[in-house]
Amino acid sequence: xxxxxxxxxxxxxxxxxxxxxxxxxxxxxxxxxxxxxxxxxxxxxxxxxxxxxxxxxxxxxxxxxxxxxxxxxxxxxxxxxxxxxxxxxxxxxxxxxxxxxxxxxxxxxxxxxxxxxxxxxxxxxxxxxxxxxxxxxxxxxxxxxxxxxxxxxxxxxxxxxxxxxxxxxxxxxxxxxxxxxxxxxxxxxxxxxxxxxxxxxxxxxxxxxxxxxxxxxx
Numbered sequence: 001x002x003x004x005x006x007x008x009x010x011x012x013x014x015x016x017x018x019x020x021x022x023x024x025x026x027x028x029x030x031x032x033x034x035x036x037x038x039x040x041x042x043x044x045x046x047x048x049x050x051x052x053x054x055x056x057x058x059x060x061x062x063x064x065x066x067x068x069x070x071x072x073x074x075x076x077x078x079x080x081x082x083x084x085x086x087x088x089x090x091x092x093x094x095x096x097x098x099x100x101x102x103x104x105x106x107x108x109x110x111x112x113x114x115x116x117x118x119x120x121x122x123x124x125x126x127x128x129x130x131x132x133x134x135x136x137x138x139x140x141x142x143x144x145x146x147x148x149x150x151x152x153x154x155x156x157x158x159x160x161x162x163x164x165x166x167x168x169x170x171x172x173x174x175x176x177x178x179x180x181x182x183x184x185x186x187x188x189x190x191x192x193x194x195x196x197x198x199x200x201x202x203x204x205x206x207x208x209x210x211x212x213x214x215x216x217x218x
């Protein structure tokens with residue numbers, strides 16, 4: 001009787017196949033390790049900000065329970081002053097009830113300097129002036145209106161600015177600068193005659209944290 005030839009793969013064949021798969025596995029492991037190392041600073045930084053804040057860290061600006069920034073006003077392109085028109089950017093907001101006099105001009109200058117100080121991130125920070133009367137723009141130096149967005153209250157309704165139902169919660173809005181987040185929510189206020197350096201630190205910190213949160217978003 002002749003000896004039959006086995007069709008089963010030999011142990012040597014299995015070893016060769018395993019050897020061929022090993023480099024592929026090592027490449028996949030290396031890619032996963034690189035991705036983990038790249039993501040680690042972002043993940044750890046975000047966790048540290050939310051769960052392990054540095055001892056004694058405080059905000060200079062007054063935090064506000066975030067709520068939509070909505071006024072009976074029209075922006076300079078005709079759209080309503082509401083969150084959809086303010087999306088995807090942070091906004092510094094100042095209010096001029098009546099003419100834009102010395103305090104209003106100082107606030108506009110401060111907003112301009114705070115934006116320029118952001119360097120490469122300055123396009124992430126817009127400036128908005130809410131006006132009772134559009135004629136007030138004639139009193140503002142052109143250097144301060146360049147790149148400035150404006151919104152005019154409907155029917156000159158300045159009385160609604162400090163009303164309890166307004167987004168300013170009954171405060172005198174002309175005494176503050178406000179910060180609106182990229183979702184169109186009012187979330188922080190600064191005294192209009194406050195310390196610019198401390199305002200700058202708050203804004204830089206918020207932009208940095210927002211950059212971490214945007215990682216991976218389309």
